[in-house]
Amino acid sequence: xxxxxxxxxxxxxxxxxxxxxxxxxxxxxxxxxxxxxxxxxxxxxxxxxxxxxxxxxxxxxxxxxxxxxxxxxxxxxxxxxxxxxxxxxxxxxxxxxxxxxxxxxxxxxxxxxxxxxxxxxxxxxxxxxxxxxxxxxxxxxxxxxxxxxxxxxxxxxxxxxxxxxxxxxxxxxxxxxxxxxxxxxxxxxxxxxxxxxxxxxxxxxxxxxxxxxxxxxxxxxxxxxxxxxxxxxxxxxxxxxxxxxxxxxxxxxxxxxxxxxxxxxxxxxxx
Amino acid sequence: xxxxxxxxxxxxxxxxxxxxxxxxxxxxxxxxxxxxxxxxxxxxxxxxxxxxxxxxxxxxxxxxxxxxxxxxxxxxxxxxxxxxxxxxxxxxxxxxxxxxxxxxxxxxxxxxxxxxxxxxxxxxxxxxxxxxxxxxxxxxxxxxxxxxxxxxxxxxxxxxxxxxxxxxxxxxxxxxxxxxxxxxxxxxxxxxxxxxxxxxxxxxxxxxxxxxxxxxxxxxxxxxxxxxxxxxxxxxxxxxxxxxxxxxxxxxxxxxxxxxxxxxxxxxxxxxxxxxxxxxxxxxxxxxxxxxxxxxxxxxxxxxxxx
Numbered sequence: 001x002x003x004x005x006x007x008x009x010x011x012x013x014x015x016x017x018x019x020x021x022x023x024x025x026x027x028x029x030x031x032x033x034x035x036x037x038x039x040x041x042x043x044x045x046x047x048x049x050x051x052x053x054x055x056x057x058x059x060x061x062x063x064x065x066x067x068x069x070x071x072x073x074x075x076x077x078x079x080x081x082x083x084x085x086x087x088x089x090x091x092x093x094x095x096x097x098x099x100x101x102x103x104x105x106x107x108x109x110x111x112x113x114x115x116x117x118x119x120x121x122x123x124x125x126x127x128x129x130x131x132x133x134x135x136x137x138x139x140x141x142x143x144x145x146x147x148x149x150x151x152x153x154x155x156x157x158x159x160x161x162x163x164x165x166x167x168x169x170x171x172x173x174x175x176x177x178x179x180x181x182x183x184x185x186x187x188x189x190x191x192x193x194x195x196x197x198x199x200x201x202x203x204x205x206x207x208x209x210x211x212x213x214x215x216x217x218x219x220x221x222x223x224x225x226x227x228x229x230x231x232x233x234x235x236x237x238x239x240x241x242x243x244x245x246x247x248x249x250x251x252x253x254x255x256x257x258x259x260x261x262x263x264x265x266x267x268x269x270x271x
Numbered sequence: 272x273x274x275x276x277x278x279x280x281x282x283x284x285x286x287x288x289x290x291x292x293x294x295x296x297x298x299x300x301x302x303x304x305x306x307x308x309x310x311x312x313x314x315x316x317x318x319x320x321x322x323x324x325x326x327x328x329x330x331x332x333x334x335x336x337x338x339x340x341x342x343x344x345x346x347x348x349x350x351x352x353x354x355x356x357x358x359x360x361x362x363x364x365x366x367x368x369x370x371x372x373x374x375x376x377x378x379x380x381x382x383x384x385x386x387x388x389x390x391x392x393x394x395x396x397x398x399x400x401x402x403x404x405x406x407x408x409x410x411x412x413x414x415x416x417x418x419x420x421x422x423x424x425x426x427x428x429x430x431x432x433x434x435x436x437x438x439x440x441x442x443x444x445x446x447x448x449x450x451x452x453x454x455x456x457x458x459x460x461x462x463x464x465x466x467x468x469x470x471x472x473x474x475x476x477x478x479x480x481x482x483x484x485x486x487x488x489x490x491x492x493x494x495x496x497x498x499x500x501x502x503x504x505x506x507x508x509x510x511x512x513x514x515x516x517x518x519x520x521x522x523x524x525x526x527x528x529x530x531x532x533x534x535x536x537x538x539x540x541x542x543x544x545x546x547x548x549x550x551x552x553x554x555x556x557x558x559x560x561x562x563x564x565x566x567x568x569x570x571x572x573x574x575x576x577x578x
Binding site: 033035066084085094095096099102103125126132133134135136137138139140141142143144145146148149150171172173174175178183184187188189190 | 322323342343344345346348349350351352353356357358360361362363369370371372373374376379380392393394395396397398399421422423451452453454455457458509
């Protein structure tokens with residue numbers, strides 16, 4: 001007898017939406033980092049999405065920082081040094097070598113986030129405030145500039161808030177589509193740039209011609225007006241924007257029963 | 272001349288105005304006994320070059336030791352931003368240059384290869400190299416490949432005056448063995464003009480020679496070495512001791528406020544490293560020890576030790 005499942009959480013909806021973007025024979029890079037919401041967005045959601053895609057038979061290889069092709073279900077209880085070093089994987093690459101696959105163009109997709117994003121998908125993880133000393137000094141570019149330059153496509157996972165979705169980022173620390181059509185080519189960037197933006201309210205993409213951010217779908221229970229109100233720039237809204245598909249019962253059962261039974265990934269219950 | 276010295280003798284090699292880089296990875300492997308001694312001596316005006324070694328950066332920033340920070344990212348894993356580091360940049364007290372992870376690692380690699388510059392593409396298109404307002408943020412040359420038409424960027428090699436690493440075992444020849452994640456320590460050591468190592472334990476060279484696969488930084492590159500047990504505390508050393516999370520929480524809390532952080536620093540630099548360890552106490556240090564086989568902490572329960 002089937003037990004009624006609790007409704008999908010926002011993080012589950014985001015994971016399922018992201019998983020539908022994966023294609024066969026991809027090599028995807030997930031950065032490793034801890035810390036509540038940042039961890040859920042940067043590590044948790046991409047990991048669950050990857051496992052859901054693998055369940056559907058999508059054949060691809062994941063790299064977590066320096067760990068090549070680790071067993072996703074074996075994700076350790078903490079991302080501290082000892083546990084990471086015991087996580088079963090095909091290879092553990094030196095830090096300065098782990099991005100080689102990017103530079104060779106072999107990395108098909110990666111997942112990035114930041115404090116601000118603009119209508120062309122440029123990201124900022126460096127500073128709030130444009131002139132002089134910053135109002136808030138953030139963590140820094142990390143390897144996100146490397147991802148943004150080299151990955152064939154990046155997926156941006158962000159909280160959907162007006163102060164995050166801004167008309168112009170205070171600092172471009174990871175380039176998106178710059179100022180529009182042809183910009184990446186003129187800059188000599190080998191990768192394709194941001195493909196989809198997955199937020200807690202919607203799935204967004206980029207217009208093929210103008211390279212501006214477009215609304216693809218709104219999550220169940222969210223209205224287009226709410227998304228517009230939470231966006232600090234003019235969003236392109238095609239006629240008849242649909243709803244992000246709800247996770248199926250099978251997907252929810254897989255997430256809760258097998259992929260993330262203890263909430264390590266989607267509730268950041270990791271040390 | 273012997274490479275072996277005391278921690279104090281090794282710290283003597285660092286002079287105001289020098290550029291310096293420290294090993295470290297998240298909450299592990301950081302030569303913090305060395306950093307505390309630098310702060311105790313009040314050696315200032317340093318240029319820190321670091322990829323992501325947050326502990327050394329944040330402590331030295333909070334102590335007012337830094338003139339400039341050249342880096343990729345600093346965050347306290349699990350605790351958010353590095354408050355002292357953010358503060359010295361927000362107040363304009365310290366100059367800085369932002370790089371992507373790979374761009375800065377490439378600058379170290381170029382120095383390690385004895386080349387004057389690195390060729391990278393990682394900074395194309397962002398504001399990291401410079402932006403439309405004409406502000407050049409990092410020294411670079413835009414360059415088109417003479418063998419094709421790809422755009423690249425040339426960045427100067429980075430050769431810190433001093434590179435300080437902390438390892439598990441070492442010998443009188445300066446060979447350093449490190450277990451576990453080594454982050455970019457090899458690139459840093461190859462790049463440094465002078466490489467200083469502190470290690471948890473000195474062992475006989477025969478022991479090093481019997482286990483050469485663990486020698487991450489060979490003595491060829493190391494000028495000076497000292498035995499400094501618990502030299503990474505409160506960060507951890509894989510298979511020896513865990514990061515001291517109680518201490519890390521205290522640090523993170525203190526770092527939110529300059530006065531509270533000054534009090535923290537005064538406390539941890541009151542005496543030398545032996546005093547520091549004595550005040551932590553034997554019980555606490557022993558409780559941080561990990562099972563040498565499993566590599567992680569064992570908790571004591573009523574029925575014995577439990578992984």
